[in-house]
Amino acid sequence: MRKFFPVEELARDSRFTQINMRQAEADPRTAIVGPSAAKRAKVNRLTPARPDASEAARNLMHGIFVGEIQALEGAGRTCHDFELPDSKDPKATDTVPFALKLDMARQAWDESRHVEISVKLGEWMGSEIGQFAENTVLFEAACSTDPVMRLAGVNRALEGLAIDVFTTMKEFGEIAGDPYLEFCEDWMLADEVTHVKMGSDWLRKVTENDPERRAKALEFQSIVDRLFSFGGARSESDDSPIGLARRFRELAGFTTDEVDEIADVSLAALEARKAFSAAAMSSNGTASDES
Amino acid sequence: MPGLFDVEESARRVGNYKWAEMKLFETLGGWVATVPELDVKMRLGAHCYHHAWHAELWHKRLPELREMNPDRLTQPANDAMVRFVEVLAEPEAAEHTIEKLVGVYRVFIPHFIAAYTFHRNNTSEITDAPTIRSLDFALRDEFDDWRDGEMMLQSLIETPEEVDRAAAHQARLEKIMLEAGGIAGPGTIGGA
Numbered sequence: 001m002r003k004f005f006p007v008e009e010l011a012r013d014s015r016f017t018q019i020n021m022r023q024a025e026a027d028p029r030t031a032i033v034g035p036s037a038a039k040r041a042k043v044n045r046l047t048p049a050r051p052d053a054s055e056a057a058r059n060l061m062h063g064i065f066v067g068e069i070q071a072l073e074g075a076g077r078t079c080h081d082f083e084l085p086d087s088k089d090p091k092a093t094d095t096v097p098f099a100l101k102l103d104m105a106r107q108a109w110d111e112s113r114h115v116e117i118s119v120k121l122g123e124w125m126g127s128e129i130g131q132f133a134e135n136t137v138l139f140e141a142a143c144s145t146d147p148v149m150r151l152a153g154v155n156r157a158l159e160g161l162a163i164d165v166f167t168t169m170k171e172f173g174e175i176a177g178d179p180y181l182e183f184c185e186d187w188m189l190a191d192e193v194t195h196v197k198m199g200s201d202w203l204r205k206v207t208e209n210d211p212e213r214r215a216k217a218l219e220f221q222s223i224v225d226r227l228f229s230f231g232g233a234r235s236e237s238d239d240s241p242i243g244l245a246r247r248f249r250e251l252a253g254f255t256t257d258e259v260d261e262i263a264d265v266s267l268a269a270l271e272a273r274k275a276f277s278a279a280a281m282s283s284n285g286t287a288s289d290e291s
Numbered sequence: 292m293p294g295l296f297d298v299e300e301s302a303r304r305v306g307n308y309k310w311a312e313m314k315l316f317e318t319l320g321g322w323v324a325t326v327p328e329l330d331v332k333m334r335l336g337a338h339c340y341h342h343a344w345h346a347e348l349w350h351k352r353l354p355e356l357r358e359m360n361p362d363r364l365t366q367p368a369n370d371a372m373v374r375f376v377e378v379l380a381e382p383e384a385a386e387h388t389i390e391k392l393v394g395v396y397r398v399f400i401p402h403f404i405a406a407y408t409f410h411r412n413n414t415s416e417i418t419d420a421p422t423i424r425s426l427d428f429a430l431r432d433e434f435d436d437w438r439d440g441e442m443m444l445q446s447l448i449e450t451p452e453e454v455d456r457a458a459a460h461q462a463r464l465e466k467i468m469l470e471a472g473g474i475a476g477p478g479t480i481g482g483a
Contacts, residue, residue, distance in 0.1 A: 001321050001383040011327040011385040072336045073324035079339060080321030084362075098350065105316050105343030108323065112336030115329070129329075139324070 015130030065118035072111035074142025155199020157224035200253025232270020294415030302356035306364025309349035316342035368476030396440025
């Protein structure tokens with residue numbers, strides 16, 4: 001078996017259709033510019049009151065499901081792809097400590113349970129495996145040959161996003177009176193906080209004496225965070241479908257400054273989307289139809 | 292009453308177990324992305340952690356057996372064990388789930404069960420009680436995982452050709468394990 005498995009070869013059964021981030025962004029149903037942009041102007045926090053709440057919740061749940069599969073695969077690959085440190089080459093950037101491998105194995109088990117929970121919740125919510133396309137961006141972030149980049153991109157940025165998503169879904173379940181959804185999301189949220197904390201702790205520990213490597217990793221995390229703030233999909237504003245779970249992020253090892261930075265980037269992305277949408281509505285004369 | 296193993300022999304075996312459990316959990320973790328069957332993917336993720344935890348148990352036991360540098364004894368029993376793990380981890384293609392599962396659940400894990408059971412039954416109940424406690428925890432996982440693996444294999448093997456594929460891969464690996472003499476080398480289950 002090779003070290004470093006390419007995202008294009010992720011093994012799936014025939015129910016799945018995979019797309020990458022570029023293809024997801026080009027989807028006219030979610031585009032932030034162009035003819036369909038006006039219809040997205042009213043997209044706001046995912047609550048049961050939204051007219052499209054059922055479909056949006058099913059879509060988000062399917063996104064969680066495929067994200068969990070990729071998180072499982074990414075954690076498993078980190079157990080496999082890197083050797084233990086060699087005392088003759090202590091500065092090598094392609095090795096990981098034994099304890100980090102153990103944490104990744106633990107994460108693989110957690111993600112396995114999340115996949116199973118997500119399958120059951122998807123059925124409960126009335127959707128089927130493969131009903132929505134699978135964006136493979138999470139595993140792409142897990143393909144770096146530097147384990148510190150994986151910690152930053154996956155454990156800190158994407159698992160951090162998972163904290164936001166699970167918090168939003170838990171609230172959705174609570175408001176909708178769905179105790180199953182609320183219960184499951186709360187348990188998965190507890191695991192995700194643990195995974196983000198693992199990422200925060202290991203990132204600091206592994207780069208303790210290598211500030212340059214740490215800076216590069218944090219820069220990569222910032223890029224991934226920006227990618228997922230695209231269109232303001234996640235921010236502290238109620239106009240974003242997904243909220244920013246500030247308290248849980250701090251429990252997971254984010255500093256207040258780091259959360260503030262994500263909040264600012266997300267809000268800026270949201271404002272940009274609103275401006276695009278307003279311009280699109282104005283040029284199409286659809287503003288009155290949207291009210 | 293004295294057991295069969297002195298402190299040094301117990302530490303040597305524990306070091307071999309840790310090495311073998313590490314190789315197993317790394318392989319299981321690596322395979323998750325390569326298997327298309329969703330139920331298999333999930334089980335591999337769970338079992339990856341079981342074996343990582345066993346490796347951790349052995350890692351923590353080594354200093355208690357006077358080995359203050361656990362890495363020194365974290366070694367394969369011999370070259371044949373290294374070759375065994377290489378062949379075990381060889382299948383990668385999505386169509387080779389049967390070979391992957393056969394290697395783990397019909398060869399490697401049964402050998403863990405044998406090695407751990409022999410150690411459990413022949414070490415001192417009193418002086419080596421901490422090792423026995425870890426062996427008991429590990430054995431419980433090994434039996435559970437073996438059952439899961441066998442269930443998955445029986446659900447995947449649907450044709451006579453697939454029976455042959457499974458048997459051929461099992462035989463290939465068993466011959467290398469025979470040469471190795473077991474997970475802890477010759478004498479793993481006595482008789483050396």
